[in-house]
Amino acid sequence: MKQTLFLLSLAFLSFSIAHGLNPNRCDLPNQGSTLQVFHVNSPCSPLRPPEAMSWEDTVLQLQEKDEARLQFLSSSLVAKKSVVPIASGRQILQSATYIVKVQIGTPSQSMFMAVDTSNDAAWVPCSGCVGCSSSVLFDSAKSTSFKSLDCQASQCTQKFQVSNPKCGGNTCTFNMTYGGSNLLANLSQDTFTLATDPIPGYTFGCIQTTTGTSLPPQGLLGLSRGPLSLLSQAQSLYQSTFSYCLPNFRSTNFSGSLRLGPVGQPKKIKYTPLLKNPRRSSLYYVNLIGIRVGSKIVDIPPSALAFNATTGAGTIFDSGTVYTRLVEPAYVAVRDAFRKRIGGSATVTSLGGFDTCYTVPIVAPTMTFMFDGMNVTLPQDNLLIHSTAGTTTCLAMASAPNNVNSVLNVIASMQQQNHRLLFDVPNSRLGVAREQCSS
Numbered sequence: 001m002k003q004t005l006f007l008l009s010l011a012f013l014s015f016s017i018a019h020g021l022n023p024n025r026c027d028l029p030n031q032g033s034t035l036q037v038f039h040v041n042s043p044c045s046p047l048r049p050p051e052a053m054s055w056e057d058t059v060l061q062l063q064e065k066d067e068a069r070l071q072f073l074s075s076s077l078v079a080k081k082s083v084v085p086i087a088s089g090r091q092i093l094q095s096a097t098y099i100v101k102v103q104i105g106t107p108s109q110s111m112f113m114a115v116d117t118s119n120d121a122a123w124v125p126c127s128g129c130v131g132c133s134s135s136v137l138f139d140s141a142k143s144t145s146f147k148s149l150d151c152q153a154s155q156c157t158q159k160f161q162v163s164n165p166k167c168g169g170n171t172c173t174f175n176m177t178y179g180g181s182n183l184l185a186n187l188s189q190d191t192f193t194l195a196t197d198p199i200p201g202y203t204f205g206c207i208q209t210t211t212g213t214s215l216p217p218q219g220l221l222g223l224s225r226g227p228l229s230l231l232s233q234a235q236s237l238y239q240s241t242f243s244y245c246l247p248n249f250r251s252t253n254f255s256g257s258l259r260l261g262p263v264g265q266p267k268k269i270k271y272t273p274l275l276k277n278p279r280r281s282s283l284y285y286v287n288l289i290g291i292r293v294g295s296k297i298v299d300i301p302p303s304a305l306a307f308n309a310t311t312g313a314g315t316i317f318d319s320g321t322v323y324t325r326l327v328e329p330a331y332v333a334v335r336d337a338f339r340k341r342i343g344g345s346a347t348v349t350s351l352g353g354f355d356t357c358y359t360v361p362i363v364a365p366t367m368t369f370m371f372d373g374m375n376v377t378l379p380q381d382n383l384l385i386h387s388t389a390g391t392t393t394c395l396a397m398a399s400a401p402n403n404v405n406s407v408l409n410v411i412a413s414m415q416q417q418n419h420r421l422l423f424d425v426p427n428s429r430l431g432v433a434r435e436q437c438s439s
């Protein structure tokens with residue numbers, strides 16, 4: 001009997017491995033304050049598209065998503081300029097890039113929420129939601145610890161990021177724009193359990209209505225520095241410290257990790273100071289001084305990289321943008337240096353928003369982002385994307401879109417993957433170290 005069971009489970013295990021769906025990998029036992037991080041297209045992700053998309057479609061879709069993201073990041077940076085809607089007839093299907101499993105309520109309901117370092121609040125699609133794309137909704141009626149906040153609640157008077165809570169009846173609501181979408185949510189509270197840590201009375205938005213298709217389907221967990229972010233709400237537990245390692249988006253086998261709190265963080269890591277820009281005080285700004293292609297420092301106009309509290313200009317690290325975007329003068333200089341190193345004989349082609357692609361094998365130079373006190377040299381996996389067939393290779397970076405208030409350089413997830421990023425807010429510093437959390 002025992003042997004049969006053993007053989008059966010062995011057979012199941014080999015089946016699972018052969019199909020890349022090892023259930024153990026997708027649901028490792030929770031350890032302390034560390035959560036598994038999945039790419040949205042990973043076999044472990046319930047949000048993955050039903051049919052595998054072609055490489056070109058995946059790339060193009062992620063780029064379109066980034067355009068909406070850049071618009072969100074740049075909104076309200078410059079008060080007087082209006083934000084031009086992104087010109088695109090195509091629908092943005094997915095917005096979350098990296099997700100974690102969060103348990104909400106009592107008894108708990110699992111939601112795969114997007115990890116977003118540039119958002120302060122958390123929001124979840126709730127039962128009865130009009131316009132939500134997800135079939136998995138949080139059913140507040142089934143949770144004994146759920147509570148809607150009324151207009152007198154102190155959280156209702158707080159200003160957070162781009163939206164101010166309002167009173168609707170006696171329910172506190174907030175209305176915000178995210179990418180091309182709009183959401184209306186009731187400000188609510190319930191227990192959020194992250195790995196093994198229950199956080200009672202977590203304040204979040206219970207989404208009632210959405211328009212557009214760019215919201216993460218099962219909600220979003222804000223990790224920025226705003227008053228309603230996880231850092232603020234779990235200040236005593238995590239002391240505004242967290243780190244993550246994002247798995248490679250082509251790797252189906254591995255998950256990354258999100259480690260909350262100061263315990264277990266790397267000791268040997270290079271740091272650069274975190275800056276706070278009053279224009280968008282919750283974003284994680286750093287001082288990018290220059291970029292090296294190979295051994296040569298690229299000649300970039302200093303104004304393209306300079307931190308400016310008046311305009312909101314500067315460089316941020318963001319978990320929600322896929323491909324690094326540099327303001328045009330910086331991007332053009334870096335791209336030209338990169339092309340020059342590849343050599344003149346290889347013909348440059350484009351793919352969607354990528355303008356530096358090759359259909360012949362290339363030997364790419366390294367690229368080093370030089371921050372105040374820290375140089376980060378990116379390996380080729382963080383720099384190039386290759387088509388499935390191996391016939392096209394593109395430099396996985398682009399110019400910031402010109403139709404928004406283009407002052408932000410965004411160091412995005414493709415360039416961060418297989419690195420540990422340590423956000424040490426109490427000491428105002430951001431650490432970066434190589435870590436192979438996926439192959």
Ligand SMILES: *[C@@H]1O[C@H](CO)[C@@H](O)[C@H](O)[C@H]1NC(C)=O
Pocket residue numbers: 175176182184
């Ligand atoms: C939410 O904001 C949008 C855009 O500003 C607006 O069109 C909509 O009417 C607002 N909805 C509510 C319920 O306030």
Ligand SMILES: *[C@@H]1O[C@H](CO)[C@@H](O)[C@H](O)[C@H]1NC(C)=O
Pocket residue numbers: 126127128129140148169171186206207208
């Ligand atoms: C939001 O609050 C309103 C007013 O109290 C209520 O009717 C509605 O059901 C709530 N929606 C959700 C999703 O909790």
Ligand SMILES: *[C@@H]1O[C@H](CO)[C@@H](O)[C@H](O)[C@H]1NC(C)=O
Pocket residue numbers: 017250251252253439
């Ligand atoms: C995933 O794991 C399987 C079995 O261990 C291995 O054969 C395969 O190459 C791995 N795939 C990737 C993309 O690492």
Ligand SMILES: *[C@@H]1O[C@H](CO)[C@@H](O)[C@H](O)[C@H]1NC(C)=O
Pocket residue numbers: 306308309310311
């Ligand atoms: C910031 O930008 C404003 C407007 O372009 C400019 O007048 C100011 O000199 C800049 N400040 C710094 C410190 O560069």
Ligand SMILES: *[C@@H]1O[C@H](CO)[C@@H](O)[C@H](O)[C@H]1NC(C)=O
Pocket residue numbers: 370372373374375
């Ligand atoms: C980064 O690289 C530059 C140019 O090679 C060098 O001058 C600088 O000292 C390096 N900075 C650090 C912190 O290592």
